[in-house]
């Protein structure tokens with residue numbers, strides 16, 4: 001992990017409209033999320049979510065989680081929370097293997113999206129992602145990988161940049177050290 | 187589109203000044219933002235790399251396509267190759283029928299525009315809803331995109347609110363944010379309701395079997411997630427070899443399209459991903475639709491490198507003036523001209539091909555290094571072969587230009603005949619101008635808004651015969667290719683150049699056998715004449731014992747240097763000679779500065795050019811030869827101060843015979859912008875290095891403000907010397 005990459009990422013992610021905060025641990029993350037989102041949140045199962053008991057941490061902080069199929073969470077649920085595989089400094093991007101459908105729904109339909117990033121997984125630029133992206137696509141399994149750089153945007157009316165076209169209006173990146181430096185898990 | 191309806195469309199578009207203003211503001215902002223996005227990167231090197239990647243894909247396309255299909259199928263996709271857009275539409279209609287599907291939520295796909303997909307679905311009883319905001323607006327309006335990246339750029343918020351109000355059944359205010367919010371809520375229902383989601387693809391990655399989608403709004407992610415069936419519509423030219431290729435494209439595409447480092451989303455999808463407790467059904471429809479034919483065209487296949495960034499529209503003066511509904515069909519601007527010719531036929535493309543002004547801005551901005559202007563020029567040849575040139579040009583080029591003596595005699599005759607319509611120019615340099623041409627000779631529109639230059643009483647070739655060259659210690663001897671503008675309209679520029687060169691210790695030789703560079707003929711599509719003219723000038727210069735051949739017209743420089751050898755490539759001996767001659771040609775300013783290092787010497791002379799001037803970069807000088815610092819250095823070293831105008835390198839609207847004969851109205855608007863930028867500097871002298879620009883800018887200034895003059899750099903240098 002390098003300080004430089006972390007500050008590059010923070011600068012660029014902020015530039016593309018993310019809210020970026022460095023936090024101590026997941027407990028602090030849960031509190032941060034509680035402070036920012038009302039209403040039930042979509043928190044999909046994942047390796048890291050299970051490893052760290054993220055759902056309980058959130059519930060302990062007083063966050064309500066949506067139970068059952070995410071398709072039943074309404075057309076515009078309040079928020080979604082995921083971990084991430086890795087991040088790209090130059091463009092302020094997070095990369096998420098979202099092959100499981102719940103993972104996709106949690107990052108596309110809610111108003112707000114919270115994503116936890118381990119600074120150890122930040123690569124400098126697009127080319128730095130080639131190796132990991134190629135590895136994610138080894139074999140023949142179906143795969144759905146998302147690069148997310150800030151909130152959903154459009155400039156289709158009079159070229160005026162407007163946030164919240166179809167995807168989340170807010171993207172909060174929570175930088176926490178020591179979560180996982182393995183690019184293949186989230 | 188026939189020529190008549192094209193003309194009508196041009197007139198309609200010109201009447202819509204708001205559109206042109208919008209496109210100008212956008213174009214200006216785009217250039218600044220883009221420069222920032224590319225800071226620290228070597229654009230030229232990067233685009234050459236992308237061009238090479240795309241070329242490799244072209245060469246190996248059959249193997250790569252097979253590899254893509256194999257890998258996609260292994261991951262559970264169904265792949266269908268459609269030989270044309272109709273087959274593609276039919277495939278989806280059949281699929282919908284089999285699935286009992288009633289609605290399709292669709293994200294942006296240019297090839298679906300090409301296929302008129304929504305119309306085909308409607309005919310099959312299937313409702314297809316656009317979810318990209320711009321595309322949805324257009325669907326509600328019943329219009330087609332006027333820009334590749336910003337499809338609804340021609341509409342304003344008032345028009346959007348009227349459309350949305352109708353959809354909502356209540357009045358919505360014309361405020362952008364609430365309008366975007368309305369579409370967000372409204373279209374969300376469509377994703378949940380749709381039986382099929384359709385997306386395009388920016389990449390088809392051969393070695394993974396996956397696709398890549400580059401988007402900002404997030405609608406493609408919803409279309410590919412919520413409905414149970416995902417259909418991908420993609421042209422076969424979207425193939426890349428591997429993830430690395432695709433990622434390299436993502437480095438340039440957003441930067442060049444919208445000056446973003448990356449778009450909000452890049453989505454990589456391979457195979458039949460999980461969906462609502464089961465597995466998604468994914469169909470990839472690969473559309474040929476004329477692409478194989480285009481790949482086979484040696485002259486035009488580079489067009490398939492296109493990654494649809496839209497930049498060639500952003501910088502095109504014709505697009506900025508008339509918009510995408512006129513300058514394009516499904517695809518717009520430079521790339522649109524070429525694709526229209528291949529996908530819809532030359533006939534449809536004919537007026538578009540002719541409308542290009544040849545400024546090369548598109549070629550300069552393309553991130554995959556397509557020389558769009560050169561391809562359009564080749565198409566122009568075909569258009570002329572098929573449809574002729576129109577009477578005026580036929581006379582001018584075919585019959586006259588080929589025969590040097592006849593051409594020069596006619597020019598002399600014209601010089602005499604125009605007597606009654608010529609006035610002495612009242613600008614300080616006393617240029618001769620034609621104020622009014624006899625009405626039956628040309629369209630009325632031609633001189634209504636700017637003076638036409640008149641033919642000089644004595645051509646340069648005549649003047650040269652009596653020109654005494656005083657060279658004290660000649661350090662070298664150069665040849666001079668004068669070009670038509672310099673020969674017949676502004677002979678004094680050549681004379682002054684000779685005098686300045688003499689002062690710098692250089693002697694000039696002028697072979698009388700030279701003729702027009704042939705570019706005007708080529709731009710009108712008359713290749714035969716172009717060849718003939720090339721041979722004449724090659725013959726005149728080949729045996730000359732000089733290292734450099736100077737030119738005062740950058741279009742000629744380009745014509746001789748780049749085109750002569752290419753034009754004569756079927757005649758080996760001529761082509762060889764043309765190469766030798768071409769390699770020696772250099773713009774006069776570039777020669778003085780880069781070969782003689784004149785600005786250092788001139789500084790030491792302490793000359794007093796004195797006045798403030800502004801400099802217009804002519805298209806072919808800056809983008810054809812990369813010369814722009816040189817004339818500025820020369821002018822500054824002779825005591826002139828340069829006050830830069832906004833967009834000094836935007837086309838002046840000349841484009842050779844374009845402005846005179848074929849598209850005077852478009853040209854007029856482009857020139858008006860230039861004149862405004864000049865006025866805003868408050869400076870009274872515009873320097874250029876091109877007789878074409880002098881005609882255009884000088885002529886427009888003559889009509890609007892006679893206190894501002896337009897002169898050639900060579901003239902200003904001569905003034906500073908007092909020669």
Ligand code: SF4
Pocket residue numbers: 498501502503504505519520541542543544545546547548549558559
């Ligand atoms: S050469 Fe100039 S006018 Fe022609 S298409 Fe390109 S940018 Fe437009």
Ligand code: SF4
Pocket residue numbers: 334491492493494495496497498499520521548551552553554556558
């Ligand atoms: S031709 Fe080049 S500049 Fe034009 S849209 Fe395609 S990639 Fe962009």
